[in-house]
Amino acid sequence: xxxxxxxxxxxxxxxxxxxxxxxxxxxxxxxxxxxxxxxxxxxxxxxxxxxxxxxxxxxxxxxxxxxxxxxxxxxxxxxxxxxxxxxxxxxxxxxxxxxxxxxxxxxxxxxxxxxxxxxxxxxxxxxxxxxxxxxxxxxxxxxxxxxxxxxxxxxxxxxxxxxxxxxxxxxxxxxxxxxxxxxxxxxxxxxxxxxxxxxxxxxxxxxxxxxxxxxxxxxxxxxxxxxxxxxxxxxxxxxxxxxxxxxxxx
Amino acid sequence: xxxxxxxxxxxxxxxxxxxxxxxxxxxxxxxxxxxxxxxxxxxxxxxxxxxxxxxxxxxxxxxxxxxxxxxxxxxxxxxxxxxxxxxxxxxxxxxxxxxxxxxxxxxxxxxxxxxxxxxxxxxxxxxxxxxxxxxxxxxxxxxxxxxxxxxxxxxxxxxxxxxxxxxxxxxxxxxxxxxxxxxxxxxxxxxxxxxxxxxxxxxxxxxxxxxxxxxxxxxxxxxxxxxxxxxxxxxxxxxxxxxxxxxxxxxxxxxxxxxxxxxxxxxxxxxxxxxxxxxxxxxxxxxxxxxxxxxxxxxxxxxxxxxxxxxxxxxxxxxxxxxxxxxxxxxxxxxxxxxxxxxxxxxxxxxxxxxxxxxxxxxxxxxxxxxxxxxxxxxxxxxxxxxxxxxxxxxxxxxxxxxxxxxxxxxxxxxxxxxxxxxxxxxxxxxxxxxxxxxxxx
Ligand SMILES: Nc1ncnc2c1ncn2[C@@H]1O[C@H](COP(=O)(O)OP(=O)(O)OP(=O)(O)O)[C@@H](O)[C@H]1O
Ligand SMILES: [Mg+2]
Numbered sequence: 140x141x142x143x144x145x146x147x148x149x150x151x152x153x154x155x156x157x158x159x160x161x162x163x164x165x166x167x168x169x170x171x172x173x174x175x176x177x178x179x180x181x182x183x184x185x186x187x188x189x190x191x192x193x194x195x196x197x198x199x200x201x202x203x204x205x206x207x208x209x210x211x212x213x214x215x216x217x218x219x220x221x222x223x224x225x226x227x228x229x230x231x232x233x234x235x236x237x238x239x240x241x242x243x244x245x246x247x248x249x250x251x252x253x254x255x256x257x258x259x260x261x262x263x264x265x266x267x268x269x270x271x272x273x274x275x276x277x278x279x280x281x282x283x284x285x286x287x288x289x290x291x292x293x294x295x296x297x298x299x300x301x302x303x304x305x306x307x308x309x310x311x312x313x314x315x316x317x318x319x320x321x322x323x324x325x326x327x328x329x330x331x332x333x334x335x336x337x338x339x340x341x342x343x344x345x346x347x348x349x350x351x352x353x354x355x356x357x358x359x360x361x362x363x364x365x366x367x368x369x370x371x372x373x374x375x376x377x378x379x380x381x382x383x384x385x386x387x388x389x
Numbered sequence: 390x391x392x393x394x395x396x397x398x399x400x401x402x403x404x405x406x407x408x409x410x411x412x413x414x415x416x417x418x419x420x421x422x423x424x425x426x427x428x429x430x431x432x433x434x435x436x437x438x439x440x441x442x443x444x445x446x447x448x449x450x451x452x453x454x455x456x457x458x459x460x461x462x463x464x465x466x467x468x469x470x471x472x473x474x475x476x477x478x479x480x481x482x483x484x485x486x487x488x489x490x491x492x493x494x495x496x497x498x499x500x501x502x503x504x505x506x507x508x509x510x511x512x513x514x515x516x517x518x519x520x521x522x523x524x525x526x527x528x529x530x531x532x533x534x535x536x537x538x539x540x541x542x543x544x545x546x547x548x549x550x551x552x553x554x555x556x557x558x559x560x561x562x563x564x565x566x567x568x569x570x571x572x573x574x575x576x577x578x579x580x581x582x583x584x585x586x587x588x589x590x591x592x593x594x595x596x597x598x599x600x601x602x603x604x605x606x607x608x609x610x611x612x613x614x615x616x617x618x619x620x621x622x623x624x625x626x627x628x629x630x631x632x633x634x635x636x637x638x639x640x641x642x643x644x645x646x647x648x649x650x651x652x653x654x655x656x657x658x659x660x661x662x663x664x665x666x667x668x669x670x671x672x673x674x675x676x677x678x679x680x681x682x683x684x685x686x687x688x689x690x691x692x693x694x695x696x697x698x699x700x701x702x703x704x705x706x707x708x709x710x711x712x713x714x715x716x717x718x719x720x721x722x723x724x725x726x727x728x729x730x731x732x733x734x735x736x737x738x739x740x741x742x743x744x745x746x747x748x749x750x751x752x753x754x755x756x757x758x759x760x761x762x763x764x765x766x767x768x769x770x771x772x773x774x775x776x777x778x779x780x781x782x783x784x785x786x787x788x789x790x791x792x793x794x795x796x797x798x799x800x801x802x803x804x805x806x807x808x809x810x811x812x813x814x815x816x817x818x819x820x821x822x823x824x825x826x827x828x829x830x831x
Contacts, residue, residue, distance in 0.1 A: 187772075187776050188772075188776070189772050190772070210781070211772060212775045212780050212781065215775070216778050220776075226773070227767075227770055227773045229770050229773065229774070231788075231790075231795060232787050232791045237779070240777070240787075241778040241779060245778050280791075281773075
């Protein structure tokens with residue numbers, strides 16, 4: 140589904156991704172861990188198509204297309220979804236409108252008809268229930284005045300409504316209280332499917348207790364320096380990153 | 390009066406005076422206004438309050454005064470465009486058209502054309518007609534005033550439906566038309582009324598509209614005014630508005646300015662008795678080389694008065710806008726609350742905004758805030774929307790609309806708000822894809 144090959148990316152003359160390789164197949168769940176500043180959010184932004192990154196080498200194939208050639212909205216319509224580490228507030232654009240505009244754009248792209256208002260609302264209500272979000276959130280501006288945890292839930296709500304194929308979650312678990320973490324995990328688990336892949340960026344083992352990954356990777360200075368199964372996350376939690384770094388240097 | 394002939398506009402006075410309403414008292418008023426213009430002339434850019442707005446081209450242009458112009462046929466399709474559930478008065482190139490206007494008015498409300506009011510008893514209107522105004526254009530209006538409206542709400546009258554004054558402007562050949570509408574609104578004790586002033590320029594119009602409006606809100610009265618100025622690209626519009634508020638009175642003015650070669654609005658509000666309050670909201674959309682200048686002047690003359698100014702400009706192309714917000718608080722006018730916000734969105738590198746607060750505070754128990762922002766569309770917001778599948782043009786329009794909506798949503802009457810939304814959307818690229826979004830959230 141996703142194949143990243145020797146990816147190099149720079150921001151304002153600073154090389155941040157430095158030869159990153161990663162392959163993700165449908166149905167898989169990957170966790171990416173790594174110290175602050177190692178390039179995790181940069182990777183997710185590059186995949187989602189944010190401006191301002193210069194790709195100096197390497198390639199990203201997604202469903203056999205050149206992902207880097209596509210505009211952000213095309214990527215979204217082809218099924219790439221990024222849950223942002225810091226979701227932006229957009230006063231005046233209401234939440235339910237964004238859901239509807241997004242969903243209709245996806246459907247049009249797939250040659251499907253727009254959902255009528257009643258069906259759309261039913262769908263959204265069902266997903267909101269799963270995320271334990273009050274309906275009053277629909278009428279508010281996108282993330283406007285939402286608490287940190289509410290923003291993260293809203294990201295997952297969007298993911299549930301838009302039904303992407305490749306979900307990239309950038310620290311969706313950060314800033315969540317214990318109950319919210321469970322709710323968000325349920326949302327993620329509900330999204331697991333044979334034709335869908337999930338890439339979770341996280342600093343904590345906690346999330347991985349709820350959403351079990353098939354693979355765990357360590358991203359360090361713009362490269363994946365170690366990959367393993369879920370036991371790697373437990374080991375990192377216990378021992379930190381130092382040993383992995385030394386092992387990689389050896 | 391020989392040299393008077395060389396002063397812009399003034400030269401035509403002798404040709405039209407026979408068409409203008411009013412007896413000897415009004416004639417004296419007109420002559421005095423002309424003399425004033427003769428002495429003081431029109432503002433130049435050396436005048437601090439006209440620093441950014443150059444009227445020299447306007448003063449050089451040739452216009453025919455409204456009473457002498459013929460009635461273009463092209464008009465009548467323009468009228469339906471703005472059907473609202475209102476009592477409606479229609480003016481075509483400045484001339485009142487009774488057959489297009491509604492005539493059933495509720496009890497307690499008197500509406501007369503200015504000409505009729507002046508012919509009947511001009512001196513009764515003296516406080517309005519003879520008001521000192523520091524403006525040559527207002528004096529020009531006094532000299533030439535011909536058509537307009539007098540609106541009077543008797544004490545306690547509460548008007549359900551708004552009054553809609555429609556000023557349509559159409560191309561007139563070979564010369565464009567100059568009109569000087571005069572609007573007088575008197576709301577008696579505890580009366581409440583709303584009126585809408587739509588100045589709509591049909592395509593190709595090059596006319597000049599020079600409005601003067603007076604509002605008097607007696608104790609506990611509430612007056613709500615919406616000015617929608619949708620000027621054609623080559624039109625000019627200058628307005629001088631003065632409102633006086635007595636104890637507990639409320640005045641709300643929304644101004645929506647869409648385009649125009651030169652638009653200049655001066656709004657002065659005198660809060661003369663305790664607990665009067667005013668809100669001035671404005672939205673400016675300009676493009677190309679359009680120019681829109683809003684000068685607000687709020688004077689807190691009495692204790693416990695409140696004011697709120699909120700203006701937003703959205704500028705594209707080489708458009709230029711000016712916002713000057715003055716707040717004056719007189720000595721001994723204590724316990725005042727005054728807020729001002731000027732927020733501006735520049736969509737192109739060549740667009741320009743000059744925004745300036747002017748605070749003069751001579752009392753000490755005052756809560757006052759002011760803030761100005763100038764910015765571009767937020768890249769993070771754009772990216773967020775696109776990452777959810779919204780195409781780039783729609784995302785831009787959505788954000789522009791959301792910025793404008795902060796002002797639009799303050800308009801109380803749903804049908805009027807919808808009409809303003811439609812007018813604003815009409816100016817945005819890709820309006821269709823966001824139109825349904827503006828309807829109340831589904
Ligand atoms: N626009 C930018 N300009 C300059 N430096 C940048 C920019 N964006 C990212 N960086 C730098 O790139 C490096 C990687 O940042 P990134 O946000 O990808 O890290 P991260 O792995 O997500 O960290 P965290 O765990 O703290 O979220 C950091 O050193 C950061 O300061
Ligand atoms: Mg990060």
